Amino acid sequence: MSRFSTAFVVWQNAAMRDEVDDLVEAWGRERGDLDLDPVEVFSRISRLSRHLDLARRDAFTAHGIESWEFDVLAALRRAGEPYELSPGRLLRETLVTSGTMTNRVDRLTDRGLVQRLPDPHDRRGVLVRLTVEGKAAVDGAFEALLAAEADLLADLPDEDRARLAGLLRQLLAPFS
Amino acid sequence: MSRFSTAFVVWQNAAMRDEVDDLVEAWGRERGDLDLDPVEVFSRISRLSRHLDLARRDAFTAHGIESWEFDVLAALRRAGEPYELSPGRLLRETLVTSGTMTNRVDRLTDRGLVQRLPDPHDRRGVLVRLTVEGKAAVDGAFEALLAAEADLLADLPDEDRARLAGLLRQLLAPFS
DNA sequence: ATTGATTGTCTTGATGTCGAGACACTTCCA
DNA sequence: TGGAAGTGTCTCGACATCAAGACAATCAAT
Known part of the structure; x- marks a missing residue:
């Protein structure tokens, strides 16, 4: 199958139709003067991202946590032992503002998933540490997320997955 | 060039590195037992979507409107003459709730970009119609958006764009 | 040592969204 | 023709987020 995956893709593309095909068709009727190629890529990325958020939500609620x-x-789990990061580092990792992070850490502390500790090296600072319960929760949720995402990729041959990841990397790299 | 684009991609992938490579590396250190392939695809889609939102915001503020x-x-513009849709149709197109749409139409009406009309065929209903100012605003903003998105695609050869769009369609089609 | 600039965190007020419910009109069927 | 179910829109209360500013501790330079 892998040797013929490109032909397979071409055949599928011809047969398959998605929401964005309708979108592009509608714009083409109204603004035939414009090159709509970018929409073919970026509109699909936006919509996939939205569907993915919903899939994430479903996978996580089964494990009792929210996105x-x-x-x-x-972010704390990835940091490795002892699973500690400063609030500032956390908000850079998660791209939210400081007020939001204060609120989030408050609620996670109430749920017993993290705890706040004074930073021994900087008396201005605080460290947020994953509790044992928090580690178990995030590990379970991550496994559920990977399983849900793997389902979404089920129809894509390995070779196409790698190609897709590579093309996406080319788009993303300039931002990093 | 087109005949060698696959090899070109492979070479670029080897040379290029993005934020997700770091993410996958970190997870791999901590959870080497898991198959992280889905992350390579979906995490890039999520992050690209976020960057794209910011690029959209920039392109639109130059034209005095918000995302x-x-x-x-x-949605009204794509509908074609006479650029009218019901609030219900609008909220299905834009995937927001009815309360949100009421609020949005209120503010767009205040700005003079749309107007509310009674639906002649259904006395329960209302139609939202694009004004002349609204049509000019959305046309200008769309052109700016396409230009900004074309920039993001500038480094990607045509053949790779088409391949990327096709692969994304395969992922998106099951949702549609 | 003292001053000033910087860094890190939290607080506050405003805003946009969601979800549930209310209300009006329409459609269907007896 | 009458009543019940369905459809379309709007209102209201709760909530998470953001942006800006306040406050405390640290660092750098004289």
């Missing part, structure tokens, strides 16, 4: 909770817990 | 305004105006 924003996962974002924070996952 | 949520564009979403509503563009």
Whole structure:
């Protein structure tokens, strides 16, 4: 199958139709003077992102946590032992503002998933540490997320996945 | 060039590195037991979507409108003459709730970009119609958006764009 | 040592969105 | 023709987020 995946893709593309095809068709009727190629890529990325958010939400609620909770817990989990980060580092990782992060850490503390500790090296600072319960929650949720995402990729041959990841990397790299 | 574009991609992938490579590396250190392939695709889609939102915001503010305004105006514009849709149709197009749409139409009416009309065929209903000013605003903003998005695609050869769009369609089609 | 600038965190007020419910009109069927 | 179910829109209360500013501790330079 992998040797023929490109032909397979071409065949599928011809047969398959998605919401964005309708969108492009409508714009083409109204603004035939414009090159709509960018819409073919970016509108699909936006819509996939929205669907993905919903899939994430579903996967996480089965594990009793919400998406924003996962974002924070996952950043701490990725940091490795002892699973500690400053609020400032957390808000840079998760791209939210400081007020939002204060609120999030408050609620995660109430739920017993993280705890706040004074930073021994900087008396202005605080460290947020994952609790044992928090680590278990994020590990379970991450496994559920990977399973849900793997389902979404099920129809895509390995070779196409790698190609897709590579093309997306080319788009994303300039931002990093 | 087109004949060698696949090899070109492979070479670029080897040379280029993005934020998600770091993310996957960190997860791999902590959870080497998991298959992180889905992250390579979906995390890039999420992050690109976020960057794209910012690029959209920039392109639109240059034209004096906001992203949520564009979403509503563009749905009306795509509908074609006479640029009218019901609030219910608008909220299905833009995936927001009815309360949100009421609020948005209120503000767009205040700005003179749309007007509310009674639906002649259904006395329960209302039609939202693009004004002349609204049509000019959305056309200008759309052109700016396409230009900004074309910039983001500038480094990607035509063949790769088409391949990327096709792969994304395969992921998106099951949702549609 | 003292001053000034910087960094890190939290507080406050405003805003946009969602979800649930209310209300009006329409459609269907007896 | 009458009543019930359905549809379309709007209102209201709760909530998470953001932006700006306040406050405390640290660092750098004289």
